[in-house]
C-alpha cells in the first residue's frame with residue numbers, strides 16, 4: 001500500500017504559516033492533498049490528519065482499542081491533568097469513567113438546572129445596559145462558577161476566583177507550548193514555572209474541599225468510592241479528576257456561548273426566531289442554532305491519538321506509534337457533508353441531515369466521547385434562555401471576529417459586545 005501524501009517541506013518551512021493561521025493551513029492541507037494527509041507538525045514522522053468521517057469513526061469507535069492519547073497531548077497537558085479522565089487509558093480509564101459518570105446521570109443533571117439559572121440571572125443583573133463587555137470572558141467566569149457549584153458544591157466566590165486564576169495560567173501554558181519545540185519540564189521556562197504554581201494552587205484548593213463534611217457532590221462521591229477490593233481512590237487521583245473536570249468543563253462551553261451570541265448578533269432574523277420561543281416550554285430553534293454554532297466553531301477543534309499497534313485506517317497502513325489528528329474544524333467545513341459550508345444556516349438541522357455519522361463530531365465519539373456533553377447542552381440552553389430574556393447584545397465593532405486555535409477555539413482578543421435592555 002502506498003504511503004499517503006505528505007505536505008512537502010519540513011516543520012521549519014511551515015512554522016510561519018502555521019503560527020499565522022493554523023486553521024487555514026490545516027484546511028488547505030486536506031483540500032489540496034485529500035482526506036488522509038501527513039503534516040510536518042514537528043521534527044520526526046509526520047502526523048496524519050484524518051478528514052473523512054469513515055476514518056474518524058474507525059479510529060474513535062470501531063477500532064478505538066488500537067489507539068491512545070498521543071505523547072504530544074501528554075507533553076502539553078500531562079503535568080496538570082495527571083491521570084485524570086482525559087489522559088488515563090484502558091481498564092483504569094473505564095473504571096474511573098464509571099465513577100465520574102455518576103455526576104452526569106440524567107437525574108443529577110435535572111438538579112443542576114436551578115444553579116445554572118441563578119448564576120446566569122446574577123450575571124445578567126450585573127450587565128448594565130449601555131455598557132460594553134467582553135462576553136467571552138464573562139461566559140468563561142460563568143461556566144466556571146457553574147461547574148464549581150454543581151459538580152463540586154463550591155459556593156464561595158473566593159474559591160472559584162482562585163480556580164479561575166489557576167485555569168487561566170494553565171491555558172497560557174498550552175498556548176506557550178503549542179507549535180514550539182518540546183522542552184523537558186525541569187527546564188525553568190516561564191510556562192513550566194506558571195504550570196507548577198497553578199498545579200500547587202489546585203492541589204491546595206481540592207485538599208481544602210475534601211476536608212469539608214461529605215456532601216452530595218462529585219468530590220465526596222469520589223472520596224467515598226471503593227473498588228472491588230475495598231480500596232479507596234488515591235488522593236492524587238481525586239485531585240487529577242478534579243483538575244480535569246474544571247479544565248475540560250468550562251472553557252469549551254464558554255466559547256460555544258460566545259460564538260453563539262456573536263452569530264445571533266450577526267443574524268437578526270435567526271435571533272428573532274430564537275426570541276420568539278423564549279417563553280415556551282421547549283427551544284427547538286435555539287437547539288438548531290447551538291448545533292450549527294458547534295459545526296462552524298467547534299470548541300474542541302482538534303484532538304489526537306497515537307496507534308498502539310500497526311493499524312489500517314483511511315485506506316493506508318501505519319506502524320505502531322503513528323500520531324493522528326482529527327479536526328472538527330476541517331471536517332465540519334467540508335462541502336461534501338455541508339453544502340455552502342461557510343454559511344451559518346441553522347435550518348440544516350431542522351431534519352437530521354443525511355450525512356455520515358462522523359461528519360459532525362463536536363463531542364468526539366466512542367469510549368472517550370465527551371462525558372459532559374449532556375451537561376454542556378443543558379447548560380448552554382439554560383444560560384442563553386436566561387440571558388436573552390434579560391438582555392440584548394450587539395457586536396461592539398464591525399471588524400471580523402477571528403477564531404484563535406488554542407486549547408479550545410476562542411475569539412482572538414475576546415468578544416466585545418454592547419449590552420442593551422429589552423425595550424427598544
Ligand code: HEM
Nearest residue numbers: 085086248249252253300303362363364368370371372376
Ligand atoms: C460545548 C462543550 C464541550 C465540548 C465541545 C466538548 C468536547 C469534548 C471532546 C471532543 C472530547 C473528546 C476528546 C478526545 O476524544 O480526545 C471531550 C472529552 C471530555 N470532556 Fe468535553 N466538551 C464539552 C463540555 C464538557 C463539560 C461541560 C465537561 C465536564 C463538566 C467535559 C468533560 C470532558 C471530559 C472529562 C472528557 C474526557 C473523557 C474521556 O476521555 O473519557 N466536557 N470533550
